[in-house]
Amino acid sequence: MNSLSLLSDVELDALIEKADDLFKNGKCCPIKCGGKFPRFCGAIEEGIKVASFAVHDGEEPPVSGWNGAGNVFFSGCSAKCVFCQNWPISQENNGGIYSISEFAEHIIKLLARKVHNINLVTSDQYLGKVLRAFKSIRNEIRVPIVYNCNGAQTEELFEIILKISDIFLFDVKYATNGPAGELCAIKKYADCVKKCLDMLLERQLKWEEDDLGILQKGLIIRHLVLPNYIESSIEVMNLLNEYKKRGLEFKIGLMSQYFPAYKALENPKLNRQLHKEEYNRVAEIADKYGFDGWIQDLEEEPDEA
DSSP states (O other): OOHHHHSOHHHHHHHHHHHHHHHHTTOSSTTOOTTOSSOTTOOOSSSEEEEEEEEEOOSOHHHHTTTOEEEEEESOOSSOOTTOTTHHHHTSOOOEEEOHHHHHHHHHHHHHTTOSOEEEESOGGGHHHHHHHHHHTGGGOOSOEEEEEOSOOOHHHHHHHHHHOSEEEEEOOOSSHHHHHHHOSOTTHHHHHHHHHHHHHHHTOOOEEOTTSOEEEEEEEEEEOOTTOHHHHHHHHHHHHHHHHHTOOOEEEEEOOOOOOGGGGGOTTTSSOOOHHHHHHHHHHHHHTTOOEEEOOOOSOOOOO
């Protein structure tokens, strides 16, 4: 059974009301915009803005499986990373506007395609509305709910997320606030992500796959290695090792797929691809700490031309 099915109507209504209140007062992300329009993250006041509803096979193997994950890519983002590789969605807020009932219909269409889960990608700003849609079709959602996020959530919102999610695809971009201050809008990113990691540790989420190897519950922590920020990535590995020692159960997704995009093209530190030697330094640390999971390869030196 997924976490959504374990909630009573009264419990779900309370979570919806809390998420709606956080959105109304502009406290659903660390920016805490106060609800002023236009909102910093790009969220619209009426409806849900979504870039795509897609069957996706690019997540980690036990998440995508063979039928794919049911990815919902929401428009907008509060982090505003200068190197974002999905910048047309996160920065320019591209997408279509859906009512709550239309959103629910698209979730039903994904489920009809036998996806292994419903994967909410950057949904903080719309969580209350998403839960309203889920409530209307909750008896038809028999797959896990995946929360796919940048790792910097407010404590109030993350309390809701923990109660409705089965699987976390959780970014840890930075372990200290220095790099965050240079590269994203959430200047105290490291403080936020550590608080969320503490809350995940308290929940004691266990890794659980079905008989066919499809993930039902669990935490995957992702980290994208950036050129010229290798020491920052090593700090992230050190932080994750600390949480591993404290008992946090997770698998790692170490990513080498960086390429310069959006404002990174004008940034002298980020306007090139990642070098093999840089990435290998981080991968060796992950291996030394015995992290289980997926470490991407970076086989060839990039062509700087």
